[in-house]
Amino acid sequence: MTAALSILELGGLNVLLALSVYATFKVGQFSLAQVGFWSIGAYGTGILTSLYGLPLLPAVLLCGLGSAVIGLLLGYPCLRIRGIYLALATVAFSEVVRVFFHNFKFQVERDGKLVGPDASLGFRGIEVLTAWPQILCAVLILIFVFAWIERSRLGLSANAVREDETAAACAGVNVVAIKVGMFAFGAFIAGMGGGLYSTYVSFVNSDNFGFHLALLSIFYVSVGGTERFYGPVIGALLLTALPELLRITGDFRMIVYGVIVLALMLLFPRGVADELRLRVGSLFRRARPAARSGPNDY
Amino acid sequence: MLRITNLSKSFGGLQALSGLSLSVGAGEIFGLIGPNGSGKTTTINVLTGIYLASGGNFSMGGHELTDAKPEVIARAGMVRTFQNLRLFSSHSVMDNVRTGQSILCKSMLSRFSAFATKEELELRREADALIERFGLWDRRDWPAGVLSYGEKKRLEMARALAMRPKVLLLDEPAAGMNAVELEWLMKVIREIGASGVSVVLVEHHMKLIMNVCDNIAVLNFGAKIAEGAPVAISCDPEVITAYLGKSH
Numbered sequence: 001m002t003a004a005l006s007i008l009e010l011g012g013l014n015v016l017l018a019l020s021v022y023a024t025f026k027v028g029q030f031s032l033a034q035v036g037f038w039s040i041g042a043y044g045t046g047i048l049t050s051l052y053g054l055p056l057l058p059a060v061l062l063c064g065l066g067s068a069v070i071g072l073l074l075g076y077p078c079l080r081i082r083g084i085y086l087a088l089a090t091v092a093f094s095e096v097v098r099v100f101f102h103n104f105k106f107q108v109e110r111d112g113k114l115v116g117p118d119a120s121l122g123f124r125g126i127e128v129l130t131a132w133p134q135i136l137c138a139v140l141i142l143i144f145v146f147a148w149i150e151r152s153r154l155g156l157s158a159n160a161v162r163e164d165e166t167a168a169a170c171a172g173v174n175v176v177a178i179k180v181g182m183f184a185f186g187a188f189i190a191g192m193g194g195g196l197y198s199t200y201v202s203f204v205n206s207d208n209f210g211f212h213l214a215l216l217s218i219f220y221v222s223v224g225g226t227e228r229f230y231g232p233v234i235g236a237l238l239l240t241a242l243p244e245l246l247r248i249t250g251d252f253r254m255i256v257y258g259v260i261v262l263a264l265m266l267l268f269p270r271g272v273a274d275e276l277r278l279r280v281g282s283l284f285r286r287a288r289p290a291a292r293s294g295p296n297d298y
Numbered sequence: 299m300l301r302i303t304n305l306s307k308s309f310g311g312l313q314a315l316s317g318l319s320l321s322v323g324a325g326e327i328f329g330l331i332g333p334n335g336s337g338k339t340t341t342i343n344v345l346t347g348i349y350l351a352s353g354g355n356f357s358m359g360g361h362e363l364t365d366a367k368p369e370v371i372a373r374a375g376m377v378r379t380f381q382n383l384r385l386f387s388s389h390s391v392m393d394n395v396r397t398g399q400s401i402l403c404k405s406m407l408s409r410f411s412a413f414a415t416k417e418e419l420e421l422r423r424e425a426d427a428l429i430e431r432f433g434l435w436d437r438r439d440w441p442a443g444v445l446s447y448g449e450k451k452r453l454e455m456a457r458a459l460a461m462r463p464k465v466l467l468l469d470e471p472a473a474g475m476n477a478v479e480l481e482w483l484m485k486v487i488r489e490i491g492a493s494g495v496s497v498v499l500v501e502h503h504m505k506l507i508m509n510v511c512d513n514i515a516v517l518n519f520g521a522k523i524a525e526g527a528p529v530a531i532s533c534d535p536e537v538i539t540a541y542l543g544k545s546h
Contacts (some may be wrong), residue, residue, distance in 0.1 A: 019432075025491055085534075132542075145411070148412040149412075151410050151412035152409075152410055152411055152412045153396075153400045153403065153408070153410070154409070155408055156389075156393060156396060156397050156400065157397065157400060159386065159388070159393075160386050160389070160397045163385075163386040163387060163388060163389065164384050164386060166348060166368075166382065166384060167384035167385070167386065168386075168397070169347075169348075169367070169368035169369050169371055169372070169455065170346055170348070170367050170368050170369075170377070170380075170384075171372060171397050171398040171400075171461065172372035172373050172400060172401035172461060173369060173396060173397070174369050175369070184495060227388065294320070297357075
C-alpha cells in the first residue's frame with residue numbers, strides 16, 4: 001500500500017515536470033530547460049524552508065516566481081531559435097544550472113548541525129513537508145488551469161502559434177507574448193514542482209538533475225501526447241509506474257521497459273492520449289447535413 | 299482606403315519591389331497581376347508586416363502601418379490569405395475560423411474565459427454563417443489538414459473574412475480551382491467588394507481578374523508598368539510585351 005502510494009506521489013511530481021514541458025510544447029518550443037528550473041526550485045525551496053523556516057506554500061510560490069522570471073529572461077532571446085538549436089540552448093541552460101549547484105556551498109548551523117547545500121555532496125536534511133495531499137493539490141490546480149486555457153481563446157491562439165507562427169501573426173495573434181508567456185509559465189510550474197520534489201525526498205544532488213531527467217521529461221510528454229493536457233499526465237503516470245510494475249522481470253527490467261516505450265511510440269506516434277482521442281473521434285466524425293451554399297450548388 | 303506610396307523592398311542586391319505606388323478605395327476590387335517573380339506576393343508580404351519595407355510607406359484609412367508588426371496590421375483590419383495555404387491543420391474547420399476572431403473580442407472576459415460569453419456566442423454564430431457560406435458546413439468539425447485542396451482554399455478565405463477586414467488581400471485564390479468553383483469565387487469576391495471591403499486580388503487567372511476587378515495594376519520586375527481599368531490593361535502594349543515577350 002505504502003509502495004503504491006509512493007509510486008503515485010512520484011508519479012504526481014513527474015506529472016508536474018511533464019506539464020511544465022508541455023507548456024512549452026504547446027507553443028511549438030522543444031525545451032530541455034525545465035530540468036534547470038526544476039533544480040532551481042528544488043534547491044531554492046530547500047534553502048527557504050530548512051534554513052530560513054519559511055512555510056512550504058510561500059517557499060514554493062517564491063521559487064516558482066523566481067523560475068518564471070529567469071524563464072522570461074531565457075525565453076526572450078530563445079524566440080529566434082527553434083528545433084534542434086533551441087534544444088541545444090536549453091540543455092546548455094540546464095547544464096549551467098547543474099554545474100552551478102554542483103559547486104554551490106551554502107551552509108548554516110542549525111541545532112549544532114550544519115545544514116544547506118554542500119557542493120558536490122548534495123543538499124541533505126531538507127525538512128520533509130510534502131506528501132500526497134500537497135502533490136495532489138498542485139496537480140489538480142494545474143490540470144484545471146490547463147483545461148481552462150485549452151477551452152478558452154488563449155488556447156486557440158497558443159495552438160495557432162504551434163501550428164504556424166506566420167499565419168498566427170497574420171490572424172492577429174501576438175506571437176511573442178504567447179511564446180514568452182508560455183515559456184515563463186512552464187518555468188513557473190517546474191520551479192514549483194522542483195520545490196515539492198525536494199521537500200518530498202529530503203535529499204537532492206545536482207547529479208539528479210542532469211541530461212537523463214531532461215530526456216525523461218520529454219519522454220513523458222511525447223509518450224503521453226502533446227496536443228491535450230491529459231497527454232502528459234497519462235504519460236508521466238504511465239512511465240513512472242512502468243518500471244515498478246516490471247520488477248517481476250528481474251534483471252531484464254530496463255530492457256523490457258525500453259522495449260515497451262519503443263512499442264508505445266511506434267503504435268501511438270502522436271502519443272497515447274492523442275492517438276486514442278483521434279481514432280475514437282474519427283469513428284464519430286460523420287458528415288453533417290450537406291452544404292447549402294458554396295460551389296457545390298452549381 | 300489603402301494607400302501605398304513609393305514602396306520598395308530589396309533582398310540584398312535583388313530589388314523585389316521598387317517604388318510601387320497604389321491607392322485602393324473602399325469596396326474597390328483591385329487586381330495585381332504580373333509574370334512570376336514580378337513582386338506580387340512580396341507586395342502582400344510587405345503589406346502584412348511579414349517583410350519590413352526597405353523604403354516608402356503605406357497606410358490604411360489614414361492609419362500609418364509601414365513598420366507595424368503583422369498582428370498590429372491584422373488588428374487594424376488588413377487581412378490576407380496565403381498562396382501556399384497556411385491553415386492550422388490540426389485545428390477543426392470551426393477553430394480555424396474562430397482563431398482570427400479573437401481580435402474582435404471587446405471584453406477581456408471573452409478573450410480569457412473558458413465558458414462562452416454572450417459575445418463569444420455571437421462570434422460563433424458569425425463563424426457558423428461563414429462556414430456555411432463557404433460550403434464547409436458538413437466539414438465543420440473536421441481537422442483542416444484532411445480537407446481537399448479546394449476546401450482548404452475556401453477555409454483560408456473564411457478565416458480571413460471572420461476577422462471583419464477592411465482590406466482583404468487574396469493571394470491567388472483561384473489556383474487549382476475548377477470552372478464551377480471559379481464561377482462561385484467570382485460571385486463571392488464581388489459580394490465582398492459590395493459589402494464595402496476593399497479587395498486586393500493577386501491572380502494569374504485572367505478570366506477572374508478581367509471579370510471582377512474595378513482596377514488593375516501590372517507589375518514587372520518589381521515596378522508598376524501599367525494601371526487602369528481591365529479593358530485598357532488588356533490592350534496595353536507594354537503589358538502584352540511583359541506577358542508574351544516582344545515580337546522580332
